[in-house]
Amino acid sequence: MENVVIIGSGLAGYTLARELRKLAPDLPVRLLTRDDGTSYSKPMLSNALAKGKTAQSLAMASAEQMVGQLNMTITTHTAVTAIDTQAHRVVTAMEEIPYGNLVLAVGAEPVRPPLEGDAAGAVLSVNNLADYAVFRAALDEARHVAIIGPGLIGCEFANDLIAAGKQVTVIGPGKAPLDRLAPAPVGVSVQAALAKLGVEWRLGVTAARVDHHAGAYQVGLSDGGAVRADCVLSAVGLRPNLTLAKAAGLNTGRGIVVDRHLQSSAPDVYALGDCAEVAGLVLPFVMPIMHAARALAQTLAGTPTVLTYPAMPVVVKTPACPLVVSPPAVGAEGHWQIEHIEEGGVRALYRGGDGRVLGFALSGIAAAERQAWSKDLPPVLA
Amino acid sequence: MQSDASGADYKQYMCLICGFIYDEAKGRPEEGIPPGTRWEDVPIYWVCPDCGAMKDDFEMVEM
Numbered sequence: 180m181e182n183v184v185i186i187g188s189g190l191a192g193y194t195l196a197r198e199l200r201k202l203a204p205d206l207p208v209r210l211l212t213r214d215d216g217t218s219y220s221k222p223m224l225s226n227a228l229a230k231g232k233t234a235q236s237l238a239m240a241s242a243e244q245m246v247g248q249l250n251m252t253i254t255t256h257t258a259v260t261a262i263d264t265q266a267h268r269v270v271t272a273m274e275e276i277p278y279g280n281l282v283l284a285v286g287a288e289p290v291r292p293p294l295e296g297d298a299a300g301a302v303l304s305v306n307n308l309a310d311y312a313v314f315r316a317a318l319d320e321a322r323h324v325a326i327i328g329p330g331l332i333g334c335e336f337a338n339d340l341i342a343a344g345k346q347v348t349v350i351g352p353g354k355a356p357l358d359r360l361a362p363a364p365v366g367v368s369v370q371a372a373l374a375k376l377g378v379e380w381r382l383g384v385t386a387a388r389v390d391h392h393a394g395a396y397q398v399g400l401s402d403g404g405a406v407r408a409d410c411v412l413s414a415v416g417l418r419p420n421l422t423l424a425k426a427a428g429l430n431t432g433r434g435i436v437v438d439r440h441l442q443s444s445a446p447d448v449y450a451l452g453d454c455a456e457v458a459g460l461v462l463p464f465v466m467p468i469m470h471a472a473r474a475l476a477q478t479l480a481g482t483p484t485v486l487t488y489p490a491m492p493v494v495v496k497t498p499a500c501p502l503v504v505s506p507p508a509v510g511a512e513g514h515w516q517i518e519h520i521e522e523g524g525v526r527a528l529y530r531g532g533d534g535r536v537l538g539f540a541l542s543g544i545a546a547a548e549r550q551a552w553s554k555d556l557p558p559v560l561a
Numbered sequence: 562m563q564s565d566a567s568g569a570d571y572k573q574y575m576c577l578i579c580g581f582i583y584d585e586a587k588g589r590p591e592e593g594i595p596p597g598t599r600w601e602d603v604p605i606y607w608v609c610p611d612c613g614a615m616k617d618d619f620e621m622v623e624m
Contacts, residue, residue, distance in 0.1 A: 190578070197617075220578045222612065230580075239577060465578055469613035494579070494611045551590040 181279020181558040188212035191452025192284035198476035208251040220457035234312035262427035265443035287417035287453035296388035306331035325408035328415035331357035343508030361540035372500030507538030579612035
């Protein structure tokens with residue numbers, strides 16, 4: 180079995196390394212990462228305050244500990260500058276590393292819409308533990324946090340911050356939060372629950388500029404309004420990291436395009452996690468990573484395995500209004516059936532022509548019905 | 562903390578990836594794991610219902 184080189188020490192890279200080590204104890208595995216290689220869970224970042232966690236206590240294992248656990252080589256603080264798919268070599272500033280199989284687990288970058296203003300550079304985004312440490316340092320002296328982006332991350336942070344006693348304003352273009360994951364009435368139910376805790380919402384607007392103002396920041400909105408805050412967090416989505424793949428001539432779309440064996444357009448080069456596009460799907464969630472890591476580990480250990488995804492409902496960690504969503508597939512034919520529940524919550528079911536449930540968004544009390552509705556959901560990738 | 566016939570107290574295990582709690586006392590009946598099922602008796606192929614993490618991503622939680 181040839182050696183495996185993995186680029187990236189996020190959930191995708193380390194989960195793959197662990198699953199591979201289970202199947203192939205003697206297979207040489209080397210992991211390269213541009214950061215310090217600390218193992219941590221990204222979903223835990225957006226409810227760390229409520230759990231009394233700090234950036235430091237969120238670290239699960241250091242790179243050294245991972246070397247011990249996984250019996251592999253980990254090279255930290257190393258940026259890969261090029262991939263030579265012909266010679267099967269990865270190039271860094273220090274060395275050229277041959278690979279039998281190469282796996283890109285390089286993740287995604289926060290989307291940063293252009294912002295005017297003399298404080299645009301002070302806007303933070305959080306997509307890894309290092310970002311989170313910077314955010315928490317800024318939070319120490321901040322009373323009021325403005326969050327740009329009412330999506331999953333924006334709402335989870337809003338809930339965590341308001342529960343920790345901060346003032347919170349969420350800014351976003353749509354009519355309701357979470358509009359990419361759930362129909363408006365469901366987003367509104369989350370919005371209302373967070374508003375009850377004191378979260379201020381400025382929807383139907385975008386942030387146009389951020390300026391220094393009276394010792395704090397002022398976020399200028401597209402409707403001419405303004406939001407004063409001591410800390411500005413941008414959470415408007417992620418974009419797969421394609422730089423390396425493009426430079427190596429790999430086929431890319433929204434993500435690094437891979438087939439059902441997670442192989443890219445270059446032989447022996449694979450990709451998984453937030454950077455990968457499988458069958459047109461870019462799914463920046465944990466469940467897809469777990470499935471992909473297990474399938475790819477089998478393949479790299481010598482048993483080619485096709486990736487399949489079952490239905491994968493996403494749990495949105497907003498304790499003020501629990502939410503579970505399973506968006507219908509792109510292009511699904513059907514309509515939303517919205518039911519408001521007396522005791523608080525919305526049951527939104529996306530029904531196909533034959534009445535079958537193709538997706539759902541369940542908030543409040545309805546979130547507990549998730550198991551029942553999940554049963555007959557179609558698989559995401561059969 | 563409830564305990565079963567053997568008197569040993571039921572424990573709880575947390576998914577380190579997403580925070581889901583497996584409670585031995587409750588089990589996961591919706592997934593065919595009856596209440597009172599000890600963690601070591603939960604099938605090896607069982608995964609976290611919220612995020613798909615494996616059993617080795619779980620850690621016992623001191624209550």
